[in-house]
Structure formats: structure tokens, C-alpha cells
Amino acid sequence: MDRAKKVFKNLSGIEIRELYTPRDLNEFDYERDLNRPGEFPFTRGVYPTMYRGKLWTMRQFAGFASAKETNRRYRYLLDQGTTGLSIAFDMPTLMGYDSDQPRARGEVGRCGVAIDSVADMETLFRDIPLDQVSVSMTINGPAIVLFAMYLVVAERQGVSFTKLRGTLQNDILKEYIAQKEWISPPAPSLKLINDIVRFALTSTPLYHPISISGYHIREAGSSAVQELAFTLYDGLTYVKSAIESGLRVDDFAPRLSFFFNAHNDFFEEIAKYRAARRLWAREMKNRFAVKDPASLALRFHAQTAGCALTAQQPYNNVVRVALQALAAILGGAQSLHTNSLDETLALPTEEAVKLALRTQQIIAHESGVAHTVDPLGGAYYVEWLTNRLESEALGYFTKLDAMGGMVRAIEIGYPQSEIQREALTYQREIDSGERIIVGVNAFTEPHEAPVKTLRISQGVERRQIQELRDRKKQRSQRRLRSALNQLERSAEEHGDLMMPVMNAVRSEATVGEICDLFRKVYGEYRETGTV
Amino acid sequence: MTSADSHPLRVLLAKVGLDGHDRGLKIVARGLRDAGIEVVYLGIHNTAEEIVQSAVQEDVDAIGISIHSAAHLSLFQDLANGLKRNKANDILLFGGGIVPAEDLPALKKFGVKKIFGPGAAIDEIVAFVKAFPGRGRSSKNTAAKRHEL
Numbered sequence: 001m002d003r004a005k006k007v008f009k010n011l012s013g014i015e016i017r018e019l020y021t022p023r024d025l026n027e028f029d030y031e032r033d034l035n036r037p038g039e040f041p042f043t044r045g046v047y048p049t050m051y052r053g054k055l056w057t058m059r060q061f062a063g064f065a066s067a068k069e070t071n072r073r074y075r076y077l078l079d080q081g082t083t084g085l086s087i088a089f090d091m092p093t094l095m096g097y098d099s100d101q102p103r104a105r106g107e108v109g110r111c112g113v114a115i116d117s118v119a120d121m122e123t124l125f126r127d128i129p130l131d132q133v134s135v136s137m138t139i140n141g142p143a144i145v146l147f148a149m150y151l152v153v154a155e156r157q158g159v160s161f162t163k164l165r166g167t168l169q170n171d172i173l174k175e176y177i178a179q180k181e182w183i184s185p186p187a188p189s190l191k192l193i194n195d196i197v198r199f200a201l202t203s204t205p206l207y208h209p210i211s212i213s214g215y216h217i218r219e220a221g222s223s224a225v226q227e228l229a230f231t232l233y234d235g236l237t238y239v240k241s242a243i244e245s246g247l248r249v250d251d252f253a254p255r256l257s258f259f260f261n262a263h264n265d266f267f268e269e270i271a272k273y274r275a276a277r278r279l280w281a282r283e284m285k286n287r288f289a290v291k292d293p294a295s296l297a298l299r300f301h302a303q304t305a306g307c308a309l310t311a312q313q314p315y316n317n318v319v320r321v322a323l324q325a326l327a328a329i330l331g332g333a334q335s336l337h338t339n340s341l342d343e344t345l346a347l348p349t350e351e352a353v354k355l356a357l358r359t360q361q362i363i364a365h366e367s368g369v370a371h372t373v374d375p376l377g378g379a380y381y382v383e384w385l386t387n388r389l390e391s392e393a394l395g396y397f398t399k400l401d402a403m404g405g406m407v408r409a410i411e412i413g414y415p416q417s418e419i420q421r422e423a424l425t426y427q428r429e430i431d432s433g434e435r436i437i438v439g440v441n442a443f444t445e446p447h448e449a450p451v452k453t454l455r456i457s458q459g460v461e462r463r464q465i466q467e468l469r470d471r472k473k474q475r476s477q478r479r480l481r482s483a484l485n486q487l488e489r490s491a492e493e494h495g496d497l498m499m500p501v502m503n504a505v506r507s508e509a510t511v512g513e514i515c516d517l518f519r520k521v522y523g524e525y526r527e528t529g530t531v
Numbered sequence: 532m533t534s535a536d537s538h539p540l541r542v543l544l545a546k547v548g549l550d551g552h553d554r555g556l557k558i559v560a561r562g563l564r565d566a567g568i569e570v571v572y573l574g575i576h577n578t579a580e581e582i583v584q585s586a587v588q589e590d591v592d593a594i595g596i597s598i599h600s601a602a603h604l605s606l607f608q609d610l611a612n613g614l615k616r617n618k619a620n621d622i623l624l625f626g627g628g629i630v631p632a633e634d635l636p637a638l639k640k641f642g643v644k645k646i647f648g649p650g651a652a653i654d655e656i657v658a659f660v661k662a663f664p665g666r667g668r669s670s671k672n673t674a675a676k677r678h679e680l
Contacts, residue, residue, distance in 0.1 A: 091549035091600050095576075103578065106605030107548050180551025180575055221554045307554075311649040344649045345631055346601065420557055427558050431652045440650045453631055456601065527574065 011265040012223035013425075014388060020380035028383065033278070037373045039293070041281040043274050043386070044374035045332040046297040051370035055083075057335035058360045059136060059301065063088030063113035064347045065460045067123035070113040073350070074128060080354055081361060084166070084335060086136040087124070088112035089146070094181040096142040096515025099464045108461035111347070112138075116468045117510045121149040122156060130154045134165035136211070136301070136335075141183035143170040144192050144497060145514045148505045151204075167208040167257055167301070170196055173234040174213045176410045176525070178220035178419065183515055186407045188522035192497060193238065194245040197252050199498040208257040210238060211301065217415075218261035219307045221423020224272045227261060228389055229396035230406075230415050232280055237406045239288060249288050253295030257334075262324040263305040269324070270376060271385035273300065273331030279390050283397075302328035303337040309344045313439035314451050317341040322359050329363055330376055336360055346453035411528065468510070475508040483507040484517065491521040538569075540665055543591040545573035545582050547610065550600035555627060559595065562653035568660055579606055583613035586622055592665045593623035595656075603630050604637060611641040623663045627651060 008016045035041065038048035047053060060082050063070045074085055090112040092104035098116050099108040108114045115121055125135075130153065139146045147168050154164055172189040175182045183189070193210065200209035214222075214231030222230070235256065242252055260276065262269055280298040284290045304324035309317045318341050325338050338356040340348030348356070364370055376382045403409045410416070429435035436442045484507075487500040504514055544560050546553060553575050564570045571589045573582065586594050594614075598606065607626065614620045620642060627647035630638070635646060647656055 091602075095549045097549070103549060105548075105609070106602035107550075107600050110601040111550070111599075175551075180553065181549070219552075219554070344629065346629070423554050424558055424561055427653065431654065437650075441652075450632060455631075458604070 010224075010268045010385075011263060011426075012225040012268060012389075012392070014225075014268075014385075014392075020384050022380065024380055024384040025387075033383075033387075034377060038297075040285075040296060042277040042297050044377050046277065046299055046334070048373075050332060050373040051329075051364075052373075055364050055370060056329065056333055056360075057084040057134065057301075058082050058357060058364075059084035059086045059134075059335045059337055060353060060357055061086040061088050061136075061138065061303065061337045062353070063090070064111075064454070065109040065113065065456050066464055067113055067115065067120040069460075071124050071126050071128070073353075074124075076350060077353065077357070078128070078133065080357055082357055084134045084136065085128070086337065087138060089137075089139055090114045091181070093146070093511055094139065094141070096145070096183045096511055096518065098510045098512030099461065099468055101512050106461070108464050110456055114460070114464045115146065115149070115511065116464070117471060117508055118149045118152050118505050119471055119508070121146075121153045125153055125157070129159060130157055131159045131163035134167075136167040136169070138169045140169055140172050140175050140179075141181060141189070142511055142515050142518075143168055144196055144501050145505065145511050147196060148498070148502045151502060152505050161203045162205060164204050165206045167211045168196065168200075169211045169213060169259070171210055171213045171234065171238075171259075173237060173406055173410065174216050174231070176527075177217055177230060177234075177415045178222075179216035180527070182525045183518050184522035185525045186410070188518070189525075190238075190241045190407075191245075191494070194242055194247070195496050195498050197242055197255075198245075198247060198496065200255065201247070201251055208255055209252075210255075211257045211259045212238065213259040215259050215261045215303055217419065218263060218305065220419050221307075221426060222419040223422050224263065224265065224268050225389060225392040226396070226415075226418055226422060228272050228276055228279070229393035229400075231258065231260070232276060232283065232393065233397060233400050233406055235280065236283060236287060239284070240405075243288065249290055250292045250295050253284065253290060254292070254297075258298055258300035260300050260302050260328075260333075261305050262302045262328040262333075262336075264308050264320065264324065266323060266327050267382060267385060268389070269327040270331045271382055271389050273302075273328070273333065274374075274377075274382070274386045275389040275393065276300070277332070278386070279393055299334045301335040301337070302331075302333040304328070304339045306339055306343060309339060309341075310437060310440050311344040313445065313448060314341050314345065316439050317344075318355060318359070321356060322363070325359055326363055326367070326369065329369055332374060342451055342453055345451065347456070349452060349454045351452075413528065471508065472510070480504075480507045480509055484509055484513060487514065488517050488521060491517060539567055540593065540660060540663065541569040541571060541589065541591045542593045542595055542660060543571040543573060543582070543586050543589060544595045544597070545577045545585075546575045546597050547577055547579055547582060547606045548598070548600050548602050549576060550598060550602075551575050552599040552628075553597070555599075556595075556597040558653065559597070559627065559656055562657055563660060566657040566661070568657070579609035579613055582610060583617055583619070586614070587617050587619050591622060593625065593660060593663060595660075596624070596626040598626060598628040598630070601629065603628070604634060607638050607641050607643050611643070614642075621666050623660075625659065627656070
């Protein structure tokens with residue numbers, strides 16, 4: 001291709017010019033648009049000293065096979081210097097099924113760890129005191145159940161709830177939009193989220209009860225602009241829903257957190273994080289008249305883009321991940337997961353995970369990028385792009401407002417079809433060779449040596465089912481029945497479910513038993529409008 | 532009978548199991564349809580049995596399964612067994628997603644004709660499907676509910 005004639009576009013399709021100068025920032029006002037880090041509108045970062053005060057949390061997402069095997073992986077990661085844990089649950093757990101239910105067949109422990117009851121959760125954290133490490137849980141439809149199990153494990157470990165640190169993903173809207181692991185329709189799901197938030201505010205003050213996630217939206221094929229717009233708009237939807245349920249915005253807003261993707265387009269990603277902070281602060285102020293600065297600051301976790309990794313020449317992924325991780329740090333992330341080189345083939349091996357973690361440690365301790373706050377602030381290109389992403393996202397906000405909000409937009413399939421269109425364009429660009437992916441459509445090699453991958457034995461499912469059946473026999477049936485009946489009554493009466501779910505969990509009720517009740521009382525969500 | 536005859540090839544596309552990663556499946560559905568192939572799109576969260584029943588009712592020539600949950604060994608086996616039980620194992624069974632190379636021989640034994648890995652181009656998949664001469668199926672059309680993509 002003749003580079004001189006080519007139109008240069010970034011991953012969102014925004015045309016990029018050859019050079020940016022002060023003239024591209026005509027209306028620029030430092031105090032209004034950037035300001036000092038830790039001050040409104042937080043463009044430069046949420047803390048005054050950023051990484052000088054505290055490095056980001058190096059939090060590797062992990063989970064496979066049984067709780068016992070994942071516990072071993074957690075302890076390995078902690079030994080290697082990881083500073084936070086993040087639980088990957090298997091598909092049956094994400095959908096609220098037990099390992100022995102027919103729909104779980106073949107999937108137990110495959111994509112994450114199989115958790116059926118509080119006993120599994122206890123095994124998962126054996127020799128890991130919950131007051132010593134922050135724990136993030138990627139769980140949405142059944143979030144209230146897994147959170148309750150985590151709390152009961154803390155009880156059994158003798159750890160006070162007030163010392164628990166971490167994040168519950170608990171973001172059902174992006175499930176309907178992109179990730180598609182759900183139980184019930186939006187209304188009862190949003191109600192459960194509010195129950196969790198209400199509990200967390202009083203009982204687990206250091207815990208983030210929602211992580212509003214753009215990661216999955218991006219993985220489903222969205223552009224950076226769409227990721228930014230839909231994620232922040234989801235966040236505004238949760239705020240509105242919580243206020244309507246009677247919560248005070250300044251009580252819960254400081255506990256909200258976000259989760260973004262770190263994709264290939266280096267500067268666009270950095271601009272995306274900066275625009276996200278500014279847009280969130282401005283919208284929270286405009287829409288909800290929020291005044292407390294703590295309620296306006298957007299904190300986020302980032303994960304490098306799984307969908308940007310290639311199965312071809314997998315060692316190239318190490319380089320991609322390093323660049324993506326660097327963008328997240330230059331963009332001011334509070335916590336980061338780096339993907340492993342083998343993740344387009346299987347769940348990662350121990351060696352691959354270690355290399356991914358070392359990538360973060362090298363950025364933190366060798367590159368010098370953490371020495372100063374927002375080092376790219378003031379760069380003509382970066383500021384122009386930050387402005388542009390903010391205004392493109394606002395364009396989506398206007399459309400979503402006109403549709404009557406995100407739940408309505410999801411019902412008519414709007415964000416889903418926007419993302420699908422973008423995913424198709426991206427694939428066509430790769431297929432036509434217009435977009436080069438090294439090792440896939442350029443610089444290919446006819447023969448590649450296979451890399452070693454992690455295998456999960458077929459026996460995991462069999463053993464998990466056997467243990468679950470044994471445990472079910474050992475429970476007090478009377479106590480279990482009474483707890484489940486109480487839960488069902490509360491659900492039917494629209495009561496707060498946090499305590500009834502915790503009691504059911506203490507009575508050894510399983511994820512599937514509790515979620516079957518949700519399916520019975522609230523119904524199951526079915527996707528409509530597949531375009 | 533070949534695909535050049537009166538009716539176009541009909542392909543059922545579905546995800547099997549609980550896995551919701553449907554980005555690839557939707558792209559393939561679009562690509563096949565644009566190439567003149569009729570697509571019966573079942574979407575996500577189907578059991579193997581549900582897929583087999585739909586395939587039989589819809590009288591499809593081929594079934595394309597997308598899977599990213601690492602449950603491919605169990606679930607493709609269920610699909611193959613289901614097709615056999617329904618005397619429909621002349622339906623072309625293929626798939627795509629995350630499947631390690633070492634599992635390919637086992638899938639082949641179940642009757643899976645091809646797995647497209649990450650990085651496969653739409654044209655490759657279209658060419659593979661078009662090379663299939665089609666089943667010698669009856670001309671009856673079916674009225675089962677269909678989610679057109």
C-alpha cells in the first residue's frame with residue numbers, strides 16, 4: 001500500500017491527521033478541561049500523586065478446574081508478587097447452575113473455577129486470609145449468591161466485613177449488551193444490584209459493589225468510542241436506579257468502579273481513559289447535581305484485550321500485551337490484568353501467567369513511566385483525541401436518552417447491533433488486508449511450533465459432581481428448606497434479599513438451588529432482536 | 532443434488548452450551564448469508580439436543596457450531612450422537628472457536644469435518660460450506676420458528 005496516499009484512521013474509524021498543533025486545541029482551558037490530578041474533572045488522574053503514592057494493583061484474573069486447583073494458582077500468583085486476586089468462575093457458575101445440572105454438562109471447571117457451595121468458596125481461599133488481599137469477582141447474574149458465599153467465608157475465617165477489600169463485577173447491563181451470561185430480566189436484576197449496594201455501604205465499606213464494565217463490550221467487537229459511551233451510560237443507569245431505590249448518591253457513588261479494555265490503538269486507549277474520567281465527572285455533576293468530589297472520580301481496572309491476541313505466532317502476544325498494558329498505565333489505571341501469550345489457545349499455563357505479570361512489574365519498576373502523573377497531558381494529539389472521544393461518546397448519550405434509557409435500548413437491540421456492525425467492519429478490514437495483524441494476514445509463517453497449553457482433565461467434572469452430591473446429603477435438610485422458603489417468600493414480596501441469601505448460603509444451599517428460585521420467581525431473560 | 536439446484540444450501544449456526552461469546556458466530560452468519568447461503572441462526576445458550584432437533588426440523592445441510600468454552604469434546608460428542616440417533620448424520624458438522632490442535636483428531640472421530648481457529652477469514656468458511664454438495668433432502672419446507680440474522 002502506498003502509505004503517502006493512505007487515509008490514516010484509528011480503531012474507532014476516526015481520521016488522524018499528520019500533525020497536531022496548538023490550533024487543534026483552540027478552546028482549550030487548562031483549569032476547565034484538565035486541572036490538577038485529583039481535582040475535577042479528573043482528566044489527569046483520580047489521585048494527586050498517582051503512582052508515586054501507590055502503584056496500581058497487579059491483579060491477574062484466574063480460575064480453572066476445582067477450587068483446590070485454583071487455590072494453588074492463587075498462592076502461586078501471590079508468591080510471584082501479584083497484589084490482588086480476581087476470580088474467574090466457570091460458565092455454569094456464571095449462569096447460576098450447579099455442576100450436576102444438565103445444562104452444565106461439559107463446562108464444569110473449563111473456563112473458570114467451579115463453585116457450587118460455600119464449601120468450594122472456603123477451599124478457594126484456604127490459607128489466603130481475606131483481610132490480607134483484595135479480591136475481585138467476575139460475577140453478574142448470580143452476584144448476590146457468590147458475594148454472600150465470600151462473606152460467609154470471611155465469617156468462618158474470623159475476618160471482619162469492614163476489612164474486606166475488592167470488587168464485585170455485578171454489572172448486568174453489559175451482560176445483556178455483550179457478555180451474555182445472565183439469569184433474570186433487567187427489572188429484578190437491577191433490584192438485586194441495589195440490595196447488594198445497600199448492604200455494601202453499611203457492612204463492607206472498603207468493597208466496591210459494582211464494576212461497570214466496558215471490557216466485554218469491547219471484546220464483543222465495539223470500537224473504543226462505543227466502549228466508552230455504553231459503559232459510562234450503563235454507569236449512569238445504575239446511579240439513577242440506586243437513587244430511585246432510596247439511596248443517597250454521595251453514599252454510594254464513591255464506591256462505584258469501572259473496568260475497561262486495553263486494546264491495540266495506543267493513543268486512542270490513553271485518550272479513552274482520560275475522556276472517561278472527565279465525562280463521568282461532568283455527567284454526574286450535570287445529571288445528578290453531585291457535589292462531593294469522591295462521587296465524581298472514576299476509578300478503573302483495565303485488562304489487555306483478549307480479542308487482540310492471535311493464535312498465530314503466539315509469542316507476538318507478549319509484545320502486544322506490553323503495549324496495551326503501557327497504554328492503561330499512561331491512562332491512569334488503578335488496577336491491571338495482563339493477558340498471557342497462550343490465551344487464544346486455552347486457559348494460561350503457570351509460566352505464561354508469570355511472564356504476563358512480569359510485564360507489569362517491568363513497566364512499574366524499570367520503564368520510569370510511573371514517576372510522573374499523566375505524562376502525556378498537554379500533548380496536542382492526545383488532548384485533541386481526548387476531546388474527540390468525549391464528544392463522540394456524548395453523541396451516543398443523546399441517542400440513548402432519546403430512546404428512553406439503556407434498558408429500553410437493550411430491549412430494541414440498539415447497542416448490540418451497533419457493536420455487531422463495528423465487529424463486522426473490523427473483520428472485513430482484516431480479511432481484505434486493509435488492517436494488518438502481524439502473523440495473521442501479514443508476515444505469516446507456514447509452519448509454527450505449537451506452544452504448551454494447560455489441559456483440564458475430564459475427571460474434574462466427575463469429581464466436582466461427586467463432591468457436590470456427597471455434600472448435599474450431609475446438609476441439614478430442615479435448615480436448608482427453611483432458608484430457601486424464607487428466601488423465596490422475600491423474593492416474591494420484593495424484600496431485600498441480602499440476608500435471606502446469606503442465610504441460605506450458611507445452610508449450604510448451592511448456587512443452582514438459589515438461582516433456580518430466582519428463575520422461578522423472576523423468570524429467565526431471553527434475548528430479543530438479534531438483528 | 533448440488534447447491535446449484537433450486538434451493539440454496541441451508542446452514543444452521545449455533546453456540547452450544549452456556550458460552551455467550553457470539554461475536555464470531557454473528558460475523559460468520561453475515562458472511563454466509565452474503566454469499567447466498569441460507570442461514571438458520573439459533574444464537575446462544577442451546578443444548579446439543581436443541582440444536583439437533585432444530586437441524587432436523589429445519590432440514591438443514593450443515594451445522595456450524597461456535598465454541599469458546601473448552602467444552603468441545605463433550606458437546607461435539609453429544610451433537611454427533613444426537614444426529615446419529617435421528618439418522619441425520621449426513622448433515623455436515625463443522626465448527627469454529629478455541630480448540631487446541633491436539634483435540635482435533637478426537638473431534639474428527641466424532642464426525643466433525645472442520646474446525647476454524649482464531650484468524651480464519653470469512654471467505655475460507657464460505658468456500659468450505661460451498662464445497663459441500665448438500666444432502667439429498669426432501670423438498671418440504673419447514674415452519675419451525677427461525678431467528679433470521
